[in-house]
Amino acid sequence: MSILAVTEVLVAQNIAFAIIAVGVVVAGVRLVTTENVVHAALWLVVVLAGIAGLYILLAAEFTAIVQVLVYIGAIVVLFLFGIMLTRARLGEGETVNKKMRAPALVIAVAMFALMAYSLWGYFGSTELEVMGRSTAELGQTTAQVADTLFLTYLIPFEVVSVLLLAALTGAIVLARRD
């Protein structure tokens, strides 16, 4: 793990973060501005992939893999299936209402300013420890995730499984033709 010095890692991390962040923001903007649903879904892939990249930068490789598998692999594909199966018009959508764009923009900017101000005010330039992990443990995050998932957060984990079951049952009932 000590091929590069810590500072060099940080520099590289920052550069990578900047690149990915810009990509995610641009893709996000395109996602909500494009009027083609399929394009929007594809821009979503870019956003999600970028976030997976950010997870890797934070040495959370397990989360990154889950992000790719679940979001890109499953959810976006489902989106695309959904778009195709519901016979929605592919291409230009004409019913999109743009009247509320200005207020939406104002609110979005205000919320951003508020959050940025608060976050900056609290964290400022403090360097955060990566949750007290030693270098030796950095390679074992997957094991740690497993431990917390099945020890500390056992009940929430089980709750999620029931939740998925219920969602499945309900979705089938609501979706089926009868």
Add this chain to the structure above:
Amino acid sequence: MNILAAVGVDNPPLDWHALAPELVLVGLLAVLLLVDAFGGERSRWAMPSLTGIGLLAALIPVATLAYDGVVRSMFDGAYVVDNYALLFKALFLIAGYVVVLLSTNYIAEGDYWEGEYYQLLVASLLGMTVMASARDLISVFLALELLSIPAYMLAAWRKRDLGSEEAGMKYYLMGVFASAILLYGMSLLYGMTGSTLLVDIAGAIEGTEVPALVALAVVLVVVGFAFKVSAVPFHTWAPDTYQGAPTPVTAFLAVGSKAAGFVALMTVVLIAFPTQPRIFEPLIWALAAVTMIVGNLIALRQTNLVRMLAYSGVAQAGYILAPLAVAGVSGASAAMAVEAVSTYLVIYAAMNLGAFAVVIAVARKTGSAEIDSYGGLFSYSPVLAVCMSVFLFSLAGIPPLAGWYGKLTIFLALIEPGTLAGYILAVIVGLASVIALFYYARVAKVMFVDPAPDGDTTPIRVPMSLAAALTITVAVTLVVGVLPQVLARVTGAETFLSIGG
């Protein structure tokens, strides 16, 4: 040899007794699923009975735990079973049982998907029982999702009805929006404190200098819950959802989901934010005041009883919020606030479920929930009219019906701190109750004085299950009203809410 031990993993420290109510519910869910899958048409009739029996069975471990009286804490205090948790588990299970009673004929006769209906109901109840014990952010959030997501779908259960689809959709969209806000607030809390445990968060954000980020996080969390409990101005989904959803589901949302939302709000605010009264008190004060005034004023204008109950429920949410607005003054005021909110939720559940039971019974004959269609009810179904009056005047807080004791505890909690804010809010609660009486009394007037709108005065046949639901709710409303001590000895105990850890 245990295979987990072989690879060096400790067994999770599980207290099976403490988890028994939830395990019974999970078992019930599995049984329902299997019976529904393999029983075919023949098993349809058994669904409500099975569900009812299962819910009552889940009450047994709640009773044994209460008898045991020990505070059980697991996962470093992330999951606590104390009297507070047990009271609400019991409340949710009994409310769920009553909802099953309300649903039995309604769902069976109305061409609904019956097996799945009860499965989702049980799943949602499981979320609620988990919520009662949850003392960390992740448990709270996931319990909230488990109780909400089945409820979104149940609201749309009348599949061929546009109103019901609108109900489900509105509820779903507003619900996930609220979840997003809540989750953002929670993530900020975790980011600042590095812990999901409510107690740890309280310790970490302590201090007289309040950074903007703490304020933002507290506000986001409170606002997220405000959606769930339908506080003004986050109430807009409630009337449409209540009106469109199948009536038993409406009863379930109005009582179960709302109570669970309040439990979560109360737990989080009082355990994680007790050191931040300067942020949550004014916020909740304003929410409570606006909620009860606006809710009552709009309720005045309603012509549909379910919509009126929806707005009255909004107003009631204002009353329930009120004690939390002065909960940060001292430890004693926090204890009184917990007592007031818990007491009111229990009483509110009884009287509101009862009111919906009457609505369902009357709709069997008239097919309508318009207030005018209740004309002459007293002349042809006096028992239903009297029951409805009991519930409505209990909601209005008239002794000796249980509602008065709920109001009394709220007044007590508001006045105990002796602050001007508390006094003013108490007076607002008083005035709002007077406004509320107007529309409750109007329904009573229609039932007792007006003639039947279509001249049809054949008595209403009330099925067994509805009659049982009415009996339970009337009994609770009267007994708690006359002997409040039966409830107060639980909610008023000093060791009621233990913070875990």
Add this chain to the structure above:
Amino acid sequence: MLLAQQLTESADILEVANTGSFWNILTFVVFTPLVGALVLLAIPKANQQALKVVALGTTLVAAGLGVVILTQFDFGDASAKQLGANIGWIEVINSRYIVGIDGISLPLLMLTLLIMPLVVIYSWNHIPSPGNPKAFFALQMVLMTGMLGSFVALDLILFFVFFEVVLLPMYFLIGVWGGEQRQYASIKFFLYTLFGSALMLVAFLALYFLSDEVLTPSGNVMHSFDMTLLPALATGISAGAALWIFGGMFIGFGVKVPMFPFHTWLPDAHTQAPTVGSVILAAVLLKLGTYGFMRIAIPILPDAAKSWAPVIGILAVIGIIYGALCCLAQTDMKRLIAFSSVAHMGFTMLAISTLTDFGFNAALFGMVAHGLITGMLFFLAGSTKERYHTLEIKRLGGLLKQAPHMGWIMGLAVMASLGLPGLAGFWGEFPAILSAYDPAEGLNVALFRTLMVIAAVGTVLAAGYLLWLYQRVAFGTPSAEFENDPNIVDVTTTEWIAWTPLIVLIVVLGMVPGILFNVTNPAVGVALSAIGA
């Protein structure tokens, strides 16, 4: 809620002990009507005779228990709270089931126990439209429990519960069995009272938290709702807070009395209520307000009472004059009697506002007398309506010719109401005016003497409108439309039975007022002990 051991240093803390049992005579008398109501519910609707018998039986049993109370009550010690109990009820807030009666509550309790059987007897052949005697009587029974409970409760929360229990039955009695505008009248009655009682409850709770604590039987140190202890416990409350608390109670009780300017519900409620509703309202319900002042507000917060006394006195006198002037303008007999109630309760409140034992005695006598006389007048109005199907004064006339006995009874009631010496009304009105001559120490004597003069003018007005009423209704010849109406008969048997006790009492109390004053006087002294009068 501190444990007793932690407070050993404060040795002067009051200790509360459980006394008596729940099953005492007062509990029996209060809950007998409720049992009666349940029995009524079990009887089939069609069996009207059984319903009436059960209702009457219930009230008679309660009245019989009232006689037992009279025999057991120690008149030599009328200032003490007697025959009661003090046991736990809602322990977490130390609200207790405390009941007991003294010279202040005994007359009002007896008044209630007397009026209710008469009301049932009167209803025997007079069930107002739309009928349904089952619900009609059941509601009256619940109402009775509420009224009796209010007079025996000595715990603020218990009092509040009974005070509110009265609301619903009365709402339904007016709203279902009332006149054309019954819905408006019933909701107005309900809202005014509820508004008042909401503020009253806030005041009670503020009083609870601000007063000193007591040691409960279970060993906790808690605040108390005990009316008998609160005068001692509330001495530490700051003057400003006490003023506000008194203000809350003032509105709560003032609405019930009703005092000007909270009185506007009363004429509507009285006019629209069925006859027995009006009788109960006038005879008993209004007394809950004045009783609240004498039992709760003034004894517990004597200093605030002194500050408020001029306000109460002035409003009372405005009520007297305003009520009288309104009476002169009325064209409806029942409405006229209703406004005369406002005026009469004004005399009572004026007497209370003097904060002297003379005034309190006068007020209590006035309450009982007003209950008997106005109750009687409403009975008469009801019977008149029954016969003539109208209460418009200008259409009536010649009652003495057509129904001479009824005419004479009305004459007696009218004379009693205007305060003719020798009848009960005199002893309520005359001492009330006189009491304002010499108000309690610290009150503005000049102001109260002015009030006294104005109130005296009020009696002249009262004589004016009552005699005018009597002259128009009873004298002269019947108008053409009613001349040969076979409906118009003299006093019937049930009416005789219902009215005789009232007539006898009006005369007896007028002749021998001492039987009432002797009971009230010692208790009044205790209520005012903190005023120093």
